[in-house]
Amino acid sequence: MDFFRPxxxxxxxxxxxxxxxxxxxxxxxxxxxxxxxxxxRPAALLDLGRIVELHEHGRQDGKVRIGAAVPYARIIDELGRELPGLAMAARTVGSPQIRNRGSVGGNLGAASPAGDSHPALLAANAEVEIASIRGTRMVPVKDFYTGVKRNVLAPDELITAVHIAPATGAQQFSKVGTRNAMVIAVCAFGLALHPDQKRVGTGLGSAAPTPRPATKAEEFIATELDWESPKPLADSVLRRFGALVAEAASPIDDVRGSAAYRRHALAVLARRTLGWAWSEHLGGGRRACA
Structure with missing residues (x-):
């Protein structure tokens, strides 16, 4: 096996x-x-540990640019206020040791349907920065995943960063597992309120061949929320939102849970996270992830 360290x-x-x-x-x-x-057993490894720009974050064109190798621990500590949904998801990744090493770029590269960062990235409408000697391109995260553990990267390309607009509204992330961290999610859900756009972003994890948004649920709730004169949501609205999120899933039966359970759990997570986020929007204070 060859080893390259640029x-x-x-x-x-x-x-x-x-x-x-x-x-x-x-x-x-x-x-x-x-x-x-x-x-x-790859033919070669390409060590990216010495590349400084991959380990930095900053602002670019009004968005937060997170280098592909910035670890979860730094996202939690340094970007939690600007990107609360992603920070919530990061807190549930592995152990402290894993959070000090693992990164969103690595999560994207692996493209596992169960990756914890994916629902939060989808809900926040993130973009993935991809580079090669041919140039740099930006891919909306919803278009990045092409199949189970597959993505749009060409053989000569690397993920260099993720671009996310700072939160303008409440964000939430929740997942189901045998414990909160150090576990592969049975299912996960990310949600972000975008009051400046009068819409709600969603992201499903561990519930389909690829991470995906719940588009019909987003369209439904956009017609139900009164952004100008907000008021508490009716239980019927929350339940309909949850049902549409569950319908967006294409789960499987495996050792961690059945397809039926995943759909049920997603409906519960969806209505809970929407309720928490909308309560925060109404002025009820920030809720931590479940």
Whole structure:
């Protein structure tokens, strides 16, 4: 197995162009597990640990730009106010050791349907920055996933950053598992209020071949919310929203849960997170994730 350790992004992109089968590694929380269990034996590894710009975050064109290798722990500590939904999701990832190594870029690269960051990214309408020696392109996160553990990356491309607009309204994330962290989600749901756009963003995780938004649920609730003179939501509205979220899922039966249970749980998570977020919008204070 070959091992490449570039010192700059330009060197990394050149190496990926020359060695398209090289597997990128930063935190190693997914790749090293696969190597240790002999589930994967790539021809080469491309270590991104020395590339400074991948480990930085800042503002660009009014959005928060998070380098692909910025660990979850820093997102929680440094970006929790601007990106509360993503910070909530980050708190449920693995153990403190994993949160100090794992990153959103790695989560996107793995493209697992159960990745914890995906629902929050979808709800916030994030964009993925992708680079190669041919140039840089931006892909809306909803278009990034193409199948189970597959994405739009070309063989010579690397994820370099994620761009997310700072929250203008309440955000929530919740997942079902045997415990809150150090567990693969049975199902997960992210929600973000966008009062400036008068809409609600959603994201489903571990409930379909790819992470996805609940589009019909978003369209329904957009017609039910009074942004100018907000008032408490009727239980019937919350339940209809939950039902539409469940309908958006295409879950499977596996060792962690049945398809029927996943749909039921998503409906519950959807109406709870919407209730919490709308309560915060009404002035009830911020709720922590479930």
């Amino acid at each position: 010192d700059s992004l330009a060197e990394a992109l050149a190496a990926k162009a020359e060695h398209a089968d090289a597997v990128p590694i930063a935190g190693g929380t997914d790749v090293m597990v696969e190597l240790n269990f002999d589930h994967r």
